[in-house]
Amino acid sequence: MSEATESDMAPDTAAGQPDPVRRWTYIVAGLLLALLAYNIAADRLAPITYQTTAETLVVPVTPQVSGEILAVPVTDNSRVVKGQLLASIDPTNYRIALESARASYGAAQQSVGAAAAAVDSARAVLTSRKAQLIEAQQDNDRTAKLVEVGYATRAKLEATMATLASAEAGVVQAEAQLAGALQQLGPTGSANPQLRAAAAALDSAQKNLEWTKVTAPVDGYISNLQIGRGSYASAGTPLISLIDVSRAGLIGYFTENQLGNVRLGDPALIALDMFPGQLFHGKVVGLGGGISTPNQSAPTGSLVQAPNSSWLNTSQRLPIRIAFDPPGQVPPGVRLGSQASVMIETADAGVMATLDRWVLTLRSYLSYVS
Secondary structure (H helix, E strand, O other), rough: OOOHHHHHHHHHHHOOOOHHHHHHHHHHHHHHHHHHHHHHHHHOOOOOOEEEEEEEEEEEEOOOOEEEEEEOOOOOOEEOOOOOOEEEOOOOOHHHHHHHHHHHHHHHHHHHHHHHHHHHHHHHHHHHHHHHHEEEEHHHHHHHHHHHOOOHHHHHHHHHHHHHHHHHHHHHHHHHHHHHHHHHHHHOHHHHHHHHHHHHHHHHHHHHHHOOOEEEOOOEEEEEOOOOOOOOEEEOOOOOEEEEEEEEEEEEEEEHHHHOOOOOOOOEEEEEEEOOOOOOEEEEEOOOOOEOOOOOOOOOOOOOOOHHHHHOOOOEEEEEEEOOOOOOOOOOOOOOOEEEEEEEEOOOOOOOHHHHHHHHHHHHHHHHHH
C-alpha cells in the first residue's frame, strides 16, 4: 500500500514543477512582443535610418581672364581657405594692358586739364572785353554830350562810336570762344565722358591683372583637380571644383512607415561613422516628394518611376534632407559621401527619443568596431 502511494505521488511532484521549455517560450515570446512594440513605436515617434550620406555644395571656380597657367600651388583633395591662391595665370599681357590704360588715363587727364585751362583763358578774355566795352560806352556817352554843347567835334564822336562798335564785337567774339571752350571741355570731374571712359578702362585693366591670381571663393576641398603648369585657362570656363563643406548636409533614406509623424523643422540626432560615439544636432529641412530604392537617389520633389513590377518588391524609401544645427556648424572632416545614421525626434517622441539616442550611440560604436 505504501509502495503504490509513493509511485502515485511521483508524477504529481513532477507535474508541480514548472516546465523549462514552456517558461523560456513565454520569455522569448514576451521579449519578441516587446521588441516589436518598441520597433513600431520607434518607427512612428523617433525613426532611425542607417542609410544616410553627406551631401555638399560643389562650387566651380571660374577664372575671369584667359591665359596660360604658370602655377597650381594646390593638390587634389587638399583643404583650402577662402582667398587662398589656387592657380596663377600668365600676367604679361595684362600688365602691358594696365600700363597702356594708365597712359591713356594720364593723357585724358592732360586733355581735360588743357580744355579746362582754355575755358579759364576764354573767361578771362571775356571779362577783359566786357570791361573794354563798358569803358568804350562811357567814353562814347561823354563825347556825345560834349558834341551837343560844342566842346567836341563830330569827328571825335564818330571815333568813339567806332571804338564802341569794336568793343561790342570783341565781347561777342569772346563769348563765342568761351562757348566753344566749354563745349570742348564737356562735363567736369567724373562726369566728363573722356575721363570717365579712361578711368573705366584703367579699372578694368587693374581687375584683369588681379584676376590672373585665381583664389578660393570659400573654404573647402579641392576636387578632381585636372590642371597644372602649362594648362590653358579660359575666361568663363570652370577651372577647379571646390567642395564647400561649410554648407554640408545629409540625405537619409527612411521607409514610408517611418515618416507619418515627421515634419519640417523636427530636430534630429546625427551619428557620423567618422566620429564613433559622438552625436551631432540637426533638423529636417526637406521632405522627399518621391520614392526611391536604397541604391537609387531620388532628388527631393521628384518622383522615380518603377521600370518594372519587381522593382516595387524592394524596400522603398523616401529621401529626407537633414541640415546640421546650428547652420554652418559642420563637424570638421565631413566630406561628400561621408556615411552617417540619423534619428528624427518627432513632436510626440517622448521617452522613445531617449531610448533611440542610446540605440544610435551604440550603433555608432558598433559601426566603428566592424
